[in-house]
Amino acid sequence: MLTSILIILFLAVIIGLVLGFSSVQFKVEGDPIIEKIDSILPQTQCGQCSYPGCKPYATAIAKGDADINQCPPGGEKGVRALAELMGVEYKPLNESHGISKPKAIAFIDEDTCIGCTLCIQACPVDAILGAAKQMHTIIEKECTGCELCLPPCPVDCITMEPIEENAENWKWKYPVYSIAVSEKKVNN
C-alpha cells in the first residue's frame, strides 16, 4: 500500500519536472497556426478582407473570427489552400470583399503628381519613393498591387497597370486538345 503510493508520488514528481522543464525550454514563440495561415496569404496587405493586413486576417482566421473566403488577391487557389489547412469545407470567394483579378502594379503619372506624400503614407510596404513637393515614383519590384494609394491621391495621378506577359514571365499553358478533330467526328 505505502510502496504503491510512494511509487505514484515519485512518478508524479518526475513527470512534473519533465513537463515543467520542457514547457520552459521548448516554449513556442507566437502561434504556429497563424504563421501557417499567413504564409498562404498573398501578402498584398490590401485590407480587402476588412482587416488591416494579412497578419491580422490570419490571426482572425486562427481565432475563428473571420471566414476563409475573404481574400480576393489569394483567389480560389488561396481559399482552397486555407480550407485544407484549417480542415474545413471549401467555399467560393465572398464577393462583398471584392473579386479576384490579375496582379497589377501602380503607376504614377509623373507630370500630374504634385508631391503631396499622401500615397507614401498609405503604402503598406513602403514601395513609393518621394518627398514633400517632389515627384513620387513607385518601386516596381516592391509594389504588391494593393490599390491603397489610389483613394488618397488628390489629383488622381495613380493608375493600376496590369503586368504584361512577355518572353521572360511567359508560362506554358494547360494543354487543350484540338477541338477541330472532335467536330469533324461529329460531322461524320
Add this chain to the structure above:
Amino acid sequence: MKLLDKIFKFNGGIQAETKKDISTKKTIKSLPIPSEIRLPLRQHIGKMAKLRVKVGDQVLKGELIAEADGNISAAIHAPTSGKIKSIEKLLIPHPSGLPDFCVTLIPDNNDKWVKKFPIDWKNISLKETNKLLLNSGIVGLGGAAFPSHLKLGTNRNSPIKTLIINAAECEPYITCDDMLMRERGKDLIEGIELVQSLLGAEETIIGIEDNKLEAFKIISSLIEKKPNIYIKVVPTIYPSGDAKRLIFLINGIKIPKEKRSSEYGIQMFNVATIVAIFRFIQYGEPSLSRIVTITGNIKEPRNYEVLFGTPLRSLVKDAGGQKIKNNTFLMGGPMMGFTLPSIDVSVTKTMNCVISAEPEMIQVTEEPLPCIRCSKCAEACPVSLQPQELFWFSKSDQFEKAQNYNLFDCIECGCCSYVCPSNIPLVQFYRYAKSEIISQSIAAEEADIARERNDFRILRLDREKKERAERNAQRKAENTNTDKLKLIEEKRAEIAAAMDRIKNEKNI
C-alpha cells in the same frame, strides 16, 4: 587512339527513323549577307544582354552590340558591318510567340571586321582568359544556350578529369554537328586540345552515335596520333545526346539529381561550341554565326552557315522554298522542338535546325484518348520516372505530388509522348506543371519580401509614435517646470499693474 569498348546502356529511350540523310547530301553553304539583320537581345539562358549601341550607330563586323549583364549572361556582336536601324520589340523564335527586344542592323555589304584580338592564352592566367571569354558571346550551340565561359570557369571545387565532346546529335533530322565534323574536323580537334588544356583535363572522349559513319572515319583518322583523345561510338537510341545520358553511356557514371557533372570531374561541350571557342581564342572572332540544318518539306535540304539575326525567310528562300506550301516551321528537332510563331523570326544561337513541316506533322490524325495505364511511357523514360503518375498529378494541378515524383528530373525528351498509344501530349502537361511551380515559387518569394517590408513599416510607425509621445511628454514637462511658472508670474504682474492703473484712474 584507343577505342573504348564497353557501353553502359541507359533505361528506355526510343529508336525512331533518323531521317538524317535528307540533309547530308550537300556540303555546308554560307548564306549570303541578308538585307536586314534582326538580333534578339535574349538568345541565351540568363539575363538579357545590356545594350551598348544606339539607333544610327555605325558598327563593324564583330563589334559589341550588347554586353553580358552579370555572370550568367552572354554578349551579342554585330554579325557584319552596317548601321543600326532600330531597337524595338519584334517576334523572336520562342515557343511563347511573344515579341522581345531586338536590334535591327542594315548591312553595308562591306563586311569589314573590327580589329581582332586573338588570345595569347598560354601566357596569361586562366582567370584572364575567362574574363575575355565573358564577352565572346559563345553559348552552348547544341540548343541549350548556356553561357560557355561559366563551364570553362575556374570557380569549381573538384578538378576536371575528363572532357566529353557531345557529338551524338540524337534527334532525327538534325545534321549540323555531323556536317561540321565532316568538314571542319581539323578545327574541332585543335579546339578540343585547347579546351582540354584550359580545363586541365587528362583525357577527352568524343561520344558519337553509330549512324554517323563518315564523320566517325574523319575524326578517327584525325585523332590517330593524339594520345589523350578517344572516340567512343554509342548506339543510336534517342536521347543519347542528353548530357547525363551520354555521360552514363560513356563512363557508366550516373550523375544524381541537382548535381553537376563537373562535381564528378567531367565537363561536356557540344562540337559546335568547341569550334566557336577555338575561333575566338585562336583568331579573336566572337560568336557571329552557326551551322543550321534546314530540312523536311523543303526543295533543297542542306546545312547552311548562317549569321545570327538573318531572317528565316532568306534561309528558306535560298533553300528553294517549301515543297508543299503551309508556312509552318519547326525549330529544333521533331522530338523537343516547337512550332515557330511565324516565318518572320531570325536565326539565333539556339537555332540548330529548322524543319519545314511535312503535312502529316501539322494535321492531327488522332485525338488523344484517356490513359489506359499501359505503362509504356515508364518503359520508354530514359530518366526512369513514372510518366503516367506525373501526368495524373499535372493534369489535376497536384503540383506538390508531382514534385515528389521528381517532375523536375524530366528532361522533356518526348519519349513518353512518342510511345503513348493514347496520343496524350504528356510533355506538354509536364511543361505546364513545371512553369506553374516556378511561377508559384517566384510569387512566394515576392510575398516574403512584402511581408518583411510590411512588418518593418509597422515597426517603424510604432517607433515613430513612441518617439513623438516621448518628445511631447518632455516638452510638457519642461513647460510646467520653468516656462509656465514664469509665464504665469508675468501674467500676474501684468494683471496687478492693470489693476493699479484702474485704481489710480478711479482715484483721479
